[in-house]
Amino acid sequence: MLIPTRPMSRRRLLRSAGGAALALPFLEAMGPSLGHRVLGNDHAADSERTPKRFVAICASLGFHGDHLFPESTGRDYAITPYLEKVQRHRDDFSLFSGLSHPEQNGNNGHASELTWLTAARRPGLAGFRNTISLDQLIAQEIGLKTRFPFLALTTGGQSLSWTSSGVEIPAQHSPAKLFTAMFVDGKPHEVEADLDRLRRGRSVLDTVGSRARSLKRELGIRDQQKLDEYLHSIRDLESRLQQSEGWVRRPKPVVDEEPVSDINDKALAIERQKLMYRIIALALQTDSTRTVTFQLAGLNSVPQIPGVQSDWHGLSHHGKDPEKIAELKRIEAAEWGAFGEFLDQLKSIEENNQSLLDHTAVMFGSNLGNASAHDWRNLPILLAGGGYRHGEYVAHDSENNTPLCNLYVDLAQRMGLEIDAFGSSTATGIKGLESTT
Numbered sequence: 001m002l003i004p005t006r007p008m009s010r011r012r013l014l015r016s017a018g019g020a021a022l023a024l025p026f027l028e029a030m031g032p033s034l035g036h037r038v039l040g041n042d043h044a045a046d047s048e049r050t051p052k053r054f055v056a057i058c059a060s061l062g063f064h065g066d067h068l069f070p071e072s073t074g075r076d077y078a079i080t081p082y083l084e085k086v087q088r089h090r091d092d093f094s095l096f097s098g099l100s101h102p103e104q105n106g107n108n109g110h111a112s113e114l115t116w117l118t119a120a121r122r123p124g125l126a127g128f129r130n131t132i133s134l135d136q137l138i139a140q141e142i143g144l145k146t147r148f149p150f151l152a153l154t155t156g157g158q159s160l161s162w163t164s165s166g167v168e169i170p171a172q173h174s175p176a177k178l179f180t181a182m183f184v185d186g187k188p189h190e191v192e193a194d195l196d197r198l199r200r201g202r203s204v205l206d207t208v209g210s211r212a213r214s215l216k217r218e219l220g221i222r223d224q225q226k227l228d229e230y231l232h233s234i235r236d237l238e239s240r241l242q243q244s245e246g247w248v249r250r251p252k253p254v255v256d257e258e259p260v261s262d263i264n265d266k267a268l269a270i271e272r273q274k275l276m277y278r279i280i281a282l283a284l285q286t287d288s289t290r291t292v293t294f295q296l297a298g299l300n301s302v303p304q305i306p307g308v309q310s311d312w313h314g315l316s317h318h319g320k321d322p323e324k325i326a327e328l329k330r331i332e333a334a335e336w337g338a339f340g341e342f343l344d345q346l347k348s349i350e351e352n353n354q355s356l357l358d359h360t361a362v363m364f365g366s367n368l369g370n371a372s373a374h375d376w377r378n379l380p381i382l383l384a385g386g387g388y389r390h391g392e393y394v395a396h397d398s399e400n401n402t403p404l405c406n407l408y409v410d411l412a413q414r415m416g417l418e419i420d421a422f423g424s425s426t427a428t429g430i431k432g433l434e435s436t437t
Helices: 010-016 020-028 041-047 083-092 111-115 134-142 175-183 188-218 221-248 269-285 312-316 322-348 404-414
Strands: 053-059 093-100 151-154 291-296 360-365 379-385 393-395
Touching: 053 134, 053 269, 053 322, 083 093, 083 322, 083 379, 093 404, 134 291, 134 404, 151 269, 175 269, 269 291, 269 322, 312 322, 322 360, 322 379, 360 404, 379 404
Parallel strands: 053 291, 053 360, 093 393, 151 291
Antiparallel strands: 093 379, 360 379
């Protein structure tokens, strides 16, 4: 029997839930809080095994292809200006071209940034709803036993991380706050305050869940399905908050680093990147997290780099002007230099007779293949470490691109997920990528 329903106003919904319904979207969008599970023998046993890790880094203004992609493929490719910055790690990475997500025409030229890790189609246009990002899917598998299930970071832009409901997870842009959260123990009264906040959070969730469930009988089938999604999220968050109490009293890792200060001058874009890279390396080394996204924001102003006199965003729209390209090269080469130093850090950290890089899959690239034309095809993608056999440049068809999600499926499987599809994938692997184990 169908029960007739009448439209429910937003005011009535809020009144029925006692105002608690306002918290639902926010709670789904909560950033990385603390680990899911209770600490104990489970965590100790896991620490005896070498964990797998995933880092995704997106340069939002892309890279000029002529300075990145070699003319020849395979292992004997000639080095290019940008690859020169990471040449010392040549055997530790693979470079790909000819990859993309389909249907990335969006509401603006940079909309594909929203979907770099999700592959959702037509970003920002009418009816668009984002989907879960690769890092969040992976975090469900490998982030369960760390203080931070994941880190969503940026130098000052938006987040790359999205929930299963298509909600953007706010990204942290302050290295100082990140360092404090991971490595600075709170005073006793601060610890008690954190515990009190967790308990109050659980109480709020109990109220939200109870009142949301009471609304269910008044909703249509589609609304009931949406409500079920929220209730599932509430149950997940209740579990997180409950288990997080175990982490609050646990001492944080001790690192041989002084607390850092933020670099507030946005013109020091490369220095800001390097500082965050340092914190990421520490987070991975101390097993504070195993999943990281890092968005490298561009500037609508002039970065403080020798030889650069024009604003970065404007240079990315060079229109093949040689002088603009020459300036842009200085910026992008500096970005590659900073990334190379990050690989240096991971490579220098020993872990079970290998390096931290060997156990960390690091994807570095962009959502734009040609930023000058806002072209989202033929994306630059470099994959380093992670237990793969590296050393090649692999060019896929530049006209009929291979779905980037084919690589995503392989990465997810490498992290232990039992999946055979993700986003727009058409296969469970990608040409030119083989595991060493």
